[in-house]
Amino acid sequence: MQGGDKDRLILAAFVAGEPGAAEAFVRAHEASLYGFALRVLGDAAAAEDVVQETFLSAHQHGPSFEARGSVRAWLFTIARRACLRRRRLRVGEPSTLEPLDSLGAEAGWGSEDPESCFSRLQLREKLGAALERLSPSDREVIVLRDVEGLAGSEAAEVLGITLRALKSRLHRARLRLAAAYRKETSNDGD
Numbered sequence: 001m002q003g004g005d006k007d008r009l010i011l012a013a014f015v016a017g018e019p020g021a022a023e024a025f026v027r028a029h030e031a032s033l034y035g036f037a038l039r040v041l042g043d044a045a046a047a048e049d050v051v052q053e054t055f056l057s058a059h060q061h062g063p064s065f066e067a068r069g070s071v072r073a074w075l076f077t078i079a080r081r082a083c084l085r086r087r088r089l090r091v092g093e094p095s096t097l098e099p100l101d102s103l104g105a106e107a108g109w110g111s112e113d114p115e116s117c118f119s120r121l122q123l124r125e126k127l128g129a130a131l132e133r134l135s136p137s138d139r140e141v142i143v144l145r146d147v148e149g150l151a152g153s154e155a156a157e158v159l160g161i162t163l164r165a166l167k168s169r170l171h172r173a174r175l176r177l178a179a180a181y182r183k184e185t186s187n188d189g190d
Contacts, residue, residue: 007071015062026055029072032148033079039143040083040136050082057082073154080140080158087136107178130181138173145170 010028013021033054037047057078065074131139144155145166156166 008065011058011062011065011071015059022059025058029075030055032072033075036076036140036143036148037079037083039131039147040080040140041086042132046086050079050086053082054079069157070154073150073157076144076148076150076154076158077160083136083140103172103175103179107175107182126184127181130177130184133180133183134173134176137169138176141166141169141173142177146174 007028010021010025014025030051033051034047037050038044041047041050054075058075061078065071131142134142141155141159144150144158145152150158152163152166155170156163159166159169161169
């Protein structure tokens with residue numbers, strides 16, 4: 001049985017109130033949802049609330065789940081909406097877009113070889129601090145694609161945007177992350 005089919009069966013059992021189904025459903029998705037909400041909101045208590053809200057909503061709306069997408073993407077969609085309600089921001093593109101050339105220059109394009117850049121990226125503490133510097137919308141697209149590993153189409157579905165818009169947002173967010181990381185590492189000598 002594939003993971004998607006298993007998720008659908010567990011969701012159906014969870015909604016039906018079968019013994020042990022809620023525990024299995026929560027265990028399968030809690031860590032990923034919590035990690036997403038924590039990275040987007042930056043607050044552990046708020047992230048826990050979002051996870052609880054997500055599972056309550058999944059239980060309530062599970063009977064109307066349409067099997068067009070994955071259960072995992074559906075849960076991330078619910079969690080994202082809960083995060084948005086907490087942030088009280090509108091969904092959409094930022095009011096201004098920075099040119100890719102200037103973002104690339106800030107990210108250090110051409111200033112060092114790729115191997116040394118990626119080896120420095122392995123310093124989790126610096127990368128975590130850089131991720132915190134990003135806007136919530138940049139964090140959510142990076143977390144969905146690069147941390148949680150959702151496919152582009154799934155992440156686009158969660159965010160309620162086209163795949164093309166996702167690719168653009170992800171590219172810009174990665175550049176901003178690289179720029180924030182570069183600032184974090186340049187502070188080492190201070």
